[in-house]
Amino acid sequence: MMHQTIRSGSPTLSDDRDAHLRLDGLTKRYGDSVAVAALDLAVPKGELVALLGPSGCGKTTTLRMVAGLIKPTDGRIVVASQDITQVPTYRRDMGLVFQSYALFPHMTVAKNVAFGLEMRSLPKPEIERRVKEALAMVRLEALAERKPRELSGGQQQRVALARALVIRPSILLLDEPLSNLDAKLRDEMRNEIRDIQQSLGITAVFVTHDQVEALSMCDKVVVMRGGKLEQMGTPVEVYEHPATPFVASFVGRTNRLEGIAQGDGRVAIGSMAVQVPGRPGGKVEIMIRPHRMKLVDVGSGEDAASEGVNRLAGSLTRVTFVGDLLQYHVDVDGTEIVVEAASDHGRGFRKVGAPVAVLWRVEDTMVFGRGA
Template identity: 80%
Template sequence: MMHQKILSGTLTALTDRDAHLRLDGLTKRYGDTDAVAALNLNVPKGELVALLGPSGCGKTTTLRMIAGLITPSGGRIVVGGSDITRMPVYKRDMGLVFQSYALFPHMTVAKNVAFGLEMRGVPKPEIERRVTEALAMVRLESLAGRKPRELSGGQQQRVALARALVIRPSILLLDEPLSNLDAKLRDEMRNEIRDIQQKLGITAVFVTHDQVEALSMCDKVVVMKGGKLEQVGTPVDVYERPETPFVASFVGRTNRLEGAARGDGTVSVGGATLRVPGRPNGPVEIMMRPHRVRLADVDASPAGEGTNRLDGRLTRVTFVGDLLQYHVDVNGAELIVEAASDHGRFFRAVGTPVTLSWRIEDTMVFRRAA
């Protein structure tokens, strides 16, 4: 069976043999419901892959099946060419980092990190050396003697990461490890995890519902919905070239309009005619990213060639720190424009007639049921 691997924006052939981790028809069924439905995925060695989707989409169930914590109802899990579907957890050579950190409160930082090595019967001198190396990797060597309760959330997360890496696993599994951290710490830990993963060249699977984490950290993003794969691709692919309306709206913010495509590269939306890429025909959904829509006075110069235009009325302005969000009513539909904030100064007062414009190439078009 031949798949496609995406590297630096190009497609190259990827055979099953090239995948360090391979999921073949992986399924988990609870009663009559498929929590994960016949999932196929190839992860090459050294890649960091995000399983991205809303709560209940099956991403954590998939990760736990890979880890051996949940028994699949069907399909196979193959690592390095070996079928490990029925292999017990302790034999899978995988490092796990949980959302709750799962540190032993009565143990010191060093003892927490050493635990997995002790369970594997590694000689004491080797344990001491590898624990020291792991703590240095996460910049916690000076806190080796502390207990978890004496650490910040970010430091506890580093301990959990060091404990997973010290065993030198074949695959690193991370289950929403940053969700308990504040925004600044999340940014720092995103960079640290990515730097360590690249330095070690370890294959990693990262579960998240946060599109920023998926786009900024990972080589490949697997978007899931209802237990199924919606799209697999690089961060650029799933953001710039979404294959479904769900992917477009979940991976980034979008404006949405419904219209009728005429088969000639135009779509009728209300009383306006918009130009779109390709030549779709019939009922469609049109989506545009808010930051790629421009706001102007209605008497401004006409939009240039290759640009769409709609007139509306400004209904609300929201200050979001580095962004201003302008809410515009266009024939009963609310569209949002995002622009860099200018010292808190707003473009115009609420109620002002305005014009929205965006490039044709920034218009995403999807077929919808009649």
């Protein structure tokens, strides 16, 4: 489980010189504005890496520089030890799947998929064979003669994926390809894209602002903020051991509490104190995941702190039913804490206004220096 001490906020970088895709100091400026700032990144062959962050963090700009659609201000893009920074898009051997699908409306599904091969002047029998294989890969063989307007959103996304893969690119680039789909289709397409990527062993970079997509699909997650890399690691590393408060709050849900470290492993929060891992000092911010907290009634047999367990008392202000979860909102000295628990056939609701206590294990506490 998590055992966290104060972190400086420095990102974790890969220095793998044998990476299939490597970005060295990649930078993009627009006048005085820096969209991407000296980004270093190494992507091993066959891995799927997510660029994750809020709108405006530089993730799509980074992807478009890799694709050759935007010219970098500084830095290098290296693929298989070859510097391709100045190589035009059509010679980069990359497949790109756009958020908007970008299908040709007047062409059939088969013609859309064949377009890249025809531009490469492949023999017609070879084009037909590879289009058939690509459509089979995305389970659209029966829809080869339909037009894009006759397809659902999920089917259009599969066509866009087949079109990108049919050219057998060295690298697959995906720019928020699932954002236009409903929740159920997103789940299905996440699994399909991951299965196809793994079966082909293709190196892929996936841009998303959705933490679930990044955590569930990818080998590595690169969290970006303000054009800079905040942290890179496996989904488990980024979720369980966030390097900064921003990463902790963006990748997963968190409760944030400010306090003063006492130097003895305790942090004073208002009139109360909690235990934390290590012995931090000064002003700190502690964060706890809602699903790792437990709500109990004040005065019950469970209402007690123990060795390795923290307790904060408060009052219940709201209960939110979200299907598989109940979210309890608790006011603790003017700070709201959210506790999540599995719903039980509509049972488990507590009365708003009731005095309650929130318990959690010390080891589930993340600690950061204030301003980290």
